[in-house]
Amino acid sequence: MPLPPSVLHILLALADADRHGYAIMREVQTLSGGRISMGPGTLYGSIRRMLEQGLIEETDARPDPVLDDERRRYYRLTSHGRNVAAAECDRLADLVAVADARKLRLAGGAL
């Protein structure tokens, strides 16, 4: 803690569904409003570290029949990863609350 932005976004992308690399990349783009676009090296570098840290794990399920291919591996959040993501989001929420109290946010809350 704090988590790197790429790690947090991947955790968020996997919070509601198991996804493969390309789906994670697309979801991260959507979640960040297009501000974060991960290339293959950044994405799989983060995935490798997250696998080592037990934040995510591979799954044998193939939930995306449209984009299915044997090369694709699907990843899902572990319970540890879900706890870490929740803790990080709480930390960020606390920070935002402080920012609100000190009137540091822009009108509309977006940069």
Added chain:
Amino acid sequence: MSPDNGPPKFARAMLRLYPKGFREAHGDEMLQLVVDRRAHGGEGPWKLWPSIVVDTVLSAPRMRLANLATNHRILAVVVALLLVAAFIVFPLALLPIVLTAIVIFAGRRKGSPWALPADLVDTAGRWLLGAVLAFAIGVTVLIVDAEGPDQELSEIGWLLWFGSWVTAFVFASFGTILGVARFARRVTQS
């Protein structure tokens, strides 16, 4: 997957810049990601390829350094200390550049503290990398530093500077010739 929509050679070439272990674990997935982006991402080549090059340039060296620090701790510490010392002594960072070339060429000896990661050894790419690096570094140093150090140096300092300059010259010549020759031999043998 048909050959037409498979990963292009360029993507495979970029993949070789990553550590071997990482390539083996995630290489196929990374190539598949490129295929997906070409097929479904709606990105033109003018957007796709520059972004992949930038991503590779930023992430591959970081992984290799992390690999080095994990698997070749002595080498990483020695190189790091020498780099820091060299940056202090030589404003043009001449010595670290030469040291980089030395590491590339001296890293063949398996088991020694200077050994490079296994995925860099005994490959044609290593020799081409060494040749390009030595040539670029040597020529840059020779051009930039040809008029001598931009500050007064003691005799020992001047000798060190001159020695590094000569070493750069030797590496630029020797490294390029040797690297290209080895690369050509390995390519023709394979």
